[in-house]
Amino acid sequence: MLDIRNLCAGVNGTPILKDLNLQVKAGEVHAIMGPNGSGKSTLAQVLAGRSDYEVTGGAVVFNGADLLEMKPEDRARAGIFLAFQYPVEIPGVNSTSFLKAALNECRKARGEEELDAMEFLALVKNKTKLLELDQSLLSRSVNEGFSGGEKKRNEIFQMAVLEPKLAILDETDSGLDIDALRVVAGGVNKLRRPDNATLVITHYQRLLNYIVPDVVHVLVHGRIVKSGGKELAMELEERGYDWILETVGSNGKP
Amino acid sequence: MIDTLKQPKTSSAPERSGTIPNGSDEDRVKLALAAFARGDSVGFPSSLRAIRDSARIQAAKVGFPTTRQEEWKFTNMAPILQLPLHPAEKGSAKLAPQDIARFTFGLNCYRLVFVDGHFCADLCSLPDDGNDLQLGNLTGQLKANSQEVEKHLGRHAESGANFFTALNTAFFQDGAFVSIAAGKTADKPVHLLFIGASEQPGATVLPRSLIVAHRGGSVKVIESYVSLADAARVTNAVTELVLGPEAQVEHCKLQQESERAFHVATIQAVQAKDSRWTSHSIATGARLARNQIQTLFDAEGAKAILNGLYLGHAEQLIDHHTVVDHARPRCESHEFYHGILADRAHGVFNGKIFVRQDAQKTNAKQTNRNLLLSDSAVIDTKPQLEIFADDVKCTHGAAIGQLSDEAIFYLRARGIGVEHARRMLIQAFASDVVERIGIEPVRAELEQMLVERFEPAKD
Numbered sequence: 001m002l003d004i005r006n007l008c009a010g011v012n013g014t015p016i017l018k019d020l021n022l023q024v025k026a027g028e029v030h031a032i033m034g035p036n037g038s039g040k041s042t043l044a045q046v047l048a049g050r051s052d053y054e055v056t057g058g059a060v061v062f063n064g065a066d067l068l069e070m071k072p073e074d075r076a077r078a079g080i081f082l083a084f085q086y087p088v089e090i091p092g093v094n095s096t097s098f099l100k101a102a103l104n105e106c107r108k109a110r111g112e113e114e115l116d117a118m119e120f121l122a123l124v125k126n127k128t129k130l131l132e133l134d135q136s137l138l139s140r141s142v143n144e145g146f147s148g149g150e151k152k153r154n155e156i157f158q159m160a161v162l163e164p165k166l167a168i169l170d171e172t173d174s175g176l177d178i179d180a181l182r183v184v185a186g187g188v189n190k191l192r193r194p195d196n197a198t199l200v201i202t203h204y205q206r207l208l209n210y211i212v213p214d215v216v217h218v219l220v221h222g223r224i225v226k227s228g229g230k231e232l233a234m235e236l237e238e239r240g241y242d243w244i245l246e247t248v249g250s251n252g253k254p
Numbered sequence: 255m256i257d258t259l260k261q262p263k264t265s266s267a268p269e270r271s272g273t274i275p276n277g278s279d280e281d282r283v284k285l286a287l288a289a290f291a292r293g294d295s296v297g298f299p300s301s302l303r304a305i306r307d308s309a310r311i312q313a314a315k316v317g318f319p320t321t322r323q324e325e326w327k328f329t330n331m332a333p334i335l336q337l338p339l340h341p342a343e344k345g346s347a348k349l350a351p352q353d354i355a356r357f358t359f360g361l362n363c364y365r366l367v368f369v370d371g372h373f374c375a376d377l378c379s380l381p382d383d384g385n386d387l388q389l390g391n392l393t394g395q396l397k398a399n400s401q402e403v404e405k406h407l408g409r410h411a412e413s414g415a416n417f418f419t420a421l422n423t424a425f426f427q428d429g430a431f432v433s434i435a436a437g438k439t440a441d442k443p444v445h446l447l448f449i450g451a452s453e454q455p456g457a458t459v460l461p462r463s464l465i466v467a468h469r470g471g472s473v474k475v476i477e478s479y480v481s482l483a484d485a486a487r488v489t490n491a492v493t494e495l496v497l498g499p500e501a502q503v504e505h506c507k508l509q510q511e512s513e514r515a516f517h518v519a520t521i522q523a524v525q526a527k528d529s530r531w532t533s534h535s536i537a538t539g540a541r542l543a544r545n546q547i548q549t550l551f552d553a554e555g556a557k558a559i560l561n562g563l564y565l566g567h568a569e570q571l572i573d574h575h576t577v578v579d580h581a582r583p584r585c586e587s588h589e590f591y592h593g594i595l596a597d598r599a600h601g602v603f604n605g606k607i608f609v610r611q612d613a614q615k616t617n618a619k620q621t622n623r624n625l626l627l628s629d630s631a632v633i634d635t636k637p638q639l640e641i642f643a644d645d646v647k648c649t650h651g652a653a654i655g656q657l658s659d660e661a662i663f664y665l666r667a668r669g670i671g672v673e674h675a676r677r678m679l680i681q682a683f684a685s686d687v688v689e690r691i692g693i694e695p696v697r698a699e700l701e702q703m704l705v706e707r708f709e710p711a712k713d
Contacts, residue, residue: 076669092682
């Protein structure tokens with residue numbers, strides 16, 4: 001589904017991702033772990049199409065298409081979803097009309113019929129239950145005045161509505177208490193299907209107790225330096241990142 | 255009918271023929287004043303005569319504004335003088351209700367209609383009995399209701415400092431009169447519709463309106479300016495609002511004139527104890543528009559809310575000068591102005607707040623936020639607070655910005671196209687003002703107007 005080859009990217013001339021390689025197949029959950037500053041969020045933003053990051057090399061193929069050539073909206077329509085680490089507050093833009101517009105754009109791209117207001121509301125009602133989201137939030141402006149937990153829950157709720165092929169969760173666990181974490185993870189698990197995939201980006205192993213990954217990658221200095229099963233996450237939790245940093249050296253090369 | 259002291263002129267003066275007058279700006283002003291004097295056909299009672307005569311002298315004394323004057327620093331009115339200014343004549347074509355339907359919001363209301371400044375009785379809808387709500391054209395009401403009209407007309411909007419206000423007072427021919435009785439609430443909003451139909455460059459209308467709310471009376475008034483013809487007409491309007499104790503007036507001014515037109519307006523409110531005035535000024539039209547919106551707190555406990563939205567594109571210049579005069583203690587004012595400027599449009603906001611020496615416990619708040627959609631768009635924004643009391647709360651803020659890249663990216667990352675995302679954010683910024691309008695059909699129509707205004711051009 002997703003094939004990243006030798007991806008190099010940076011910001012303002014400073015390289016952040018250096019020859020990153022990653023393959024994700026349909027039905028899989030991959031976790032990307034790493035210390036602060038290792039490039040985890042950069043990877044998420046680059047995949048979503050943020051223009052602040054400059055791609056200097058490599059290729060990303062998503063379901064046969066050259067992802068790096070696509071505009072952010074076209075990536076979303078093709079089935080990429082980024083759950084933002086810091087969801088943006090957008091005063092004056094109503095949550096419901098925003099999400100309806102987004103869903104209908106995605107449906108159009110999939111060759112499906114657009115939903116009318118009634119159909120959309122029925123869908124929303126169904127999905128809010130999944131995330132135990134207070135429906136009154138949807139009559140407010142996008143993320144405006146939402147608590148940290150509400151914002152994260154709202155991201156996964158949007159994901160539930162849009163039904164992406166590849167969901168990228170960027171530090172979705174940060175700022176969540178244990179109850180909210182359980183709800184969010186439960187939502188993600190219920191959305192798992194054989195034909196979609198999830199990329200979980202996290203600093204801590206905690207989230208991976210709830211969203212169990214098939215593969216864990218360790219990202220250091222912009223490179224994936226180690227990959228393994230879910231037990232790798234446990235090892236990182238126990239021993240921290242230092243032992244890996246020691247083995248890879250300061251430039252990230254093993 | 256009204257007596258005519260002077261016969262309306264029948265022959266065309268040379269300056270009316272559409273040629274641009276020669277000579278200096280001063281000469282042009284003189285020519286214009288002479289043209290208005292000749293067109294002054296309505297007989298006014300002697301007390302008003304005196305006010306008009308003095309305003310005429312003031313207009314000549316103050317002179318046409320130039321950018322050398324602080325109040326007009328950013329707003330060059332000189333292009334008006336390039337026009338052959340003359341009072342707009344009554345057109346021969348008669349408008350039918352369907353001709354004005356698109357200006358009526360589908361609103362169930364009372365309505366006064368003026369075409370090129372001339373009252374059109376057959377397009378109006380008036381209350382069956384005029385006991386609670388008195389409504390009519392000003393010259394008619396000067397006869398039917400002379401005591402009340404004379405008590406206020408021309409006594410609140412000052413001619414001493416502003417050429418255009420003085421010009422209106424000296425030469426206005428008609429306008430609207432609205433009065434709500436003590437303790438009464440108007441059962442429907444009142445719509446004052448001023449239509450520009452003349453295709454003559456320089457055709458000038460001087461609409462003059464008076465809105466009175468007696469003690470505890472409440473009324474909502476929409477004052478809208480629209481064009482049927484795309485011509486370099488001039489509107490110079492003055493509206494006086496008098497709010498008695500505990501009176502409540504919501505006043506919504508909509509300026510949607512042709513983008514070749516010139517629009518100048520003064521709105522002066524005077525507020526008695528515990529009165530509430532809500533003012534909205536929505537300006538989207540005219541090539542050059544200047545709004546002077548002012549209130550005087552004449553007693554304690556009064557409150558004014560001034561909302562504004564100006565949308566400029568192409569070469570438009572839209573100027574708002576507001577003045578809130580906290581002359582008495584314990585009054586409250588909230589100003590909330592948003593501007594959206596595209597292309598080479600120019601916006602001006604000047605917000606003056608006076609807090610007089612004994613106006614303790616004043617609470618004044620002013621915000622002006624501007625969205626610049628192009629590198630060539632310009633905004634001059636200036637808060638001007640003059641505070642002479644010490645126990646007061648005054649805050650002001652001005653902001654100029656572009657659309658947030660973060661927000662645009664967030665919307666795009668959900669599948670919304672970049673142009674659509676920009677539109678959503680622009681509309682959200684404008685809606686922030688529009689949603690404060692308390693007359694639902696007007697609000698809904700403005701929301702729709704915003705959608706259309708920022709719709710991408712269709713081939």
